[in-house]
Amino acid sequence: MGLALPAKSHSLWSTIQQQAVAVAAAEPVLAAWMREAILNHGELAGALAQLIAVAVGGNSDERAVNRRLAERCYRDDPSLIETATLDLMAPLERDPACPGALHVLLHFKGYIALQAYRISHRLWESGRTEMARELHGRITQALHVSIHPSVMIGSGLFIDHGTGVTIGEGVVIGNDGSMLQEVTIGRSPEGEAGAPRIGRGVLLSAGAIVLGNVEIGDFAKVGAGSLVLASVPSGYTAVGVPARLVSRAPDPRAALNMDQSLP
The missing domain is CATH 2.160.10.10 (Hexapeptide repeat proteins)
Structure with a gap:
């Protein structure tokens, strides 16, 4: 699986974008959200950084800080996106009721909480423990999923x-x-x-x-x-x-x- 992952990741992101285009066409009221969450991003990393920032919440400045924090983690450690791709594929492979990859990305809060944890864990491992705790606390409050950064x-x-x-x-x-x-x-x-x-x-x-x-x-x-x-x-x-x-x-x-x- 490891050798084929980059191709799978690209294919999965293409599928997510196609699904977002279809949702925007079928439900025009959701078109702006599809652009903000998916279509304005060239890859999964950008979309995840945006979705984590939205999930964590706060004012626009705080969301921007958290988005940039996630973007930097993904840039510094590309393996985080490889892992995020495998996490995203898991419900597609194991849950017969799963509607598709876009649904997991936008509506499976366990998935977004897990990706936020992975950012906090990287911060923890790099010695930024207070920032890791802050992100952990905010995502716990927002999504009711608590995964300690350690x-x-x-x-x-x-x-x-x-x-x-x-x-x-x-x-x-x-x-x-x-x-x-x-x-x-x-x-x-x-x-x-x-x-x-x-x-x-x-x-x-x-x-x-x-x-x-x-x-x-x-x-x-x-x-x-x-x-x-x-x-x-x-x-x-x-x-x-x-x-x-x-x-x-x-x-x-x-x-x-x-x-x-x-x-």
Whole structure:
């Protein structure tokens, strides 16, 4: 996938622009927004910088500052756009109800919150911790998705719906994960050292809580409303409060499909 990504990224951006043109023609009242959000930009980086600035909010000067901040991060670290492309492709590949790439970009607040987090994480890693915290605080207030800037998240994460998602300091999440609304991942409330480590292709269903120095193995699944306080081996499904192991997928890679039912 890595070698083909630039071509895929270009193709995806062309598709988004075509969809925006179609929306502007079908709904003239939305034409100005399509131009501001999509059509005035030559590439995904410009559109994302604009959308993040709009999401963070504030007056026109504050939005301009945040837009320039994002633009500079994308210019200095092109891998952020490669990752943003993989994040954008994730719901297209895993959510059969997804209407298309333009819809993800404009209406999946979990996606925009994730890209804002990636900007805050870059700031955090470069030593600009106060700016990272400020961006984190504003996006949390605006979109009700809280991802601490210190968190490490791989590419291809799909945050569906997004409201109430909280990911605390020190959490590590692998590639190709999926989570729904009200998911909480964080340290133990008893003060135990260490934060959760979430493997590749893990599915965390709505309201799932993962706390403490635990590991969720690759392609594992956690059922809706479950409370995970102990590690879950790769490929297993865990449900309940506290969560217990109930099954193991014959082919753990099948867990990448969000359409699979959970107990």
